[in-house]
Amino acid sequence: MSKQTSLRKYGKQSKKAKSDRLFVELPRTPVRSQSKTVKDDDSSDTAAFDDLTNKISTITLQNDVPIQAEPVRRSPRRKEQHTLALPPSSPPKIKSTKLEVPEISFPSNLEMQGTTEDAEPDGALQILSWPDICPAGDKIVKIAEASYAEVYRVTNERGTSIIKVIRMESPIKAQTKAQQKSGLVDEEPHSESDLIGELKISEWLADIPGFVVYKERYIVQGKACKELLETHQAFHKKIKRQDPDRLQFYPSPSRYLDSTRFLVVELGDAGTALEDFHLESSDQLWDIFFHVAIALARAEAHIEFEHRDLHEGNLCIRKTGDRIPTEDRDRSSHFGFSGLEITILDYGLSRAHADSQVEGSQPIAYDLERDLGIFTSEHAPQCEVYRRMRSFFLRGDRVCLPPQSHKTAYENGVDGPIMWAQHEPYTNVLWLAYIYEWITNHFRGTKKELNAFKRLTKELWLYLDPDADDSVPGFDSASDVVRFAVESGWIEEEQLMGVREDIEKSILSILANDNDLGEDVDGEGDTETPIRRSPRRRQRNAA
Secondary structure, eight states: OOOOOOOOOSSSOOOSOHHHHTTTSOOOOOOOOOOOOOOHHHHHHHHHHHHHHHHGGGOOOTTOOOOOOOOOOOOOOOOOOOOOSSOOOOOOOOOOOOOOOOOOOOOSSEEOOOOTGGGOTTSSOOEEOHHHHSOTTOEEEEEEEOSSOEEEEEEETTEEEEEEEEEBSOOBOOOOHHHHHTTOOOOOOBOHHHHHHHHHHHHHHTTSTTBOOEEEEEEEESOOOHHHHHHHHHHHHHHHHHOTTOOOOSOOGGGBOTTOEEEEEEEEOOOEEGGGOOBOSHHHHHHHHHHHHHHHHHHHHHHOOBOSOOOGGGEEEEEOSOOOOGGGOSSSOSSSOSOEEEEEOOOTTOEEOTTTTSTTOOOEEEOGGGOTHHHHOOSSTHHHHHHHHHHHHHHSSSOOOOGGGOOSTTOEEBTEEOOTTSOOTHHHHHHHHHHHHHHHHTBOSOHHHHHHHHHHTHHHHHHHOTTOOTTSOOOOSHHHHHHHHHHTTSSOGGGGOOSOTTTOOOTHHHHSOGGGSSOOTTSOOOTTSOOOOOHHHHHHHHO
């Protein structure tokens, strides 16, 4: 039996044309998507929202092209707001119903689609040695530890590359007594099926601006070179100075054997991780947050994508131009003035489904139930977001269950036993909320600028806040967030025009009414007709 939910909307229902109402509706309470019959009086509004969600893939930034980024992450450790005429009622309490279900065999690795050949990442890959990766004259520097990979920057006279190094199932030397005493916790090796999921998702995301582009991959086997050992030691000395309590999670290269094997993925170097970037202007706050939201909205529509691990170490920032001074700006929006380029990376915990409309196709999703430690850990602020995701699978509302409530794998949630292959774009909203809080808490500009940003985005945060009162509706997806930003006037429609017609069309086709699309019933559509603003936006501007 599917659970009952209600779609929450502000204001009275509109009888205007669908194209006139796309941005009128405010965000709904985050409730789980499901197959159910919608009441007749909600059907037209729901259709408008679904139409926008399906078409949000049309979003792309002017002059925006895929960029290559540095996959850096930390290891686990305005106006006065208008008054709404009809405040929403409290959202329904969603309770889990215990059903009689047959015995289920849960996957041990990934739920994924692909051929047998796809599941053999090293079958036809070139095998190199560590001296091949870093020959004499090249410089290698360890820069980060990802979810299950070490990240290095390799530099020579030809340029710079980032390599992500993932240990495959292969032997290494046992820990020495000194290493055991120091609290070394070896990252477990990973099977080929673990690795192929992230690589497949990266291929699906390659055509969507805002996501890291994988250049090449190969196998590295054998003992480490001296340069690799030196940079490994230097990295952990630096980390210990910054965080004396932090443990070492990856084995020292001195323990590599002739048969120790790694999958190495090469990327382009595109800047600095958000956690190491100095935020000094409010323009950077606007651009970082909404670049990420737009990229996630595209990916939601194209491949039902959820990142599920989008903390400050998995966003890369690169300066590509100068900040445009306020007096030189030719538009009243807030987006696109910082000169920054932002890239999302690291899909180790992600979920995606490129062929969701094809019967029998399966999504790719890392099964987070395999290690519940990610939900019980409290070492870093991001751990709460992991718990919020799982709590949503269990309850279907905003309540965040404490660590002790996440100790039984495959518990029954609102839709039966937890299955991470299920598509729940609300997880993207949780990470956008995390990013919003992170950038505002780490802002180094003036207090006046920060307060102005918070004041203008007060309503956005109201619906984004995962701790909001039950009576407050919330965003269902990143697509909701982008729609709200456009409707609020923070992003101009012209900024979202497509530049690659084979992949995306202009968002103008979403905003224009039916006769403005150039394909009206008389065949004489006028594509130059000005874009119609939503009534709610006009009212706000008038105020």
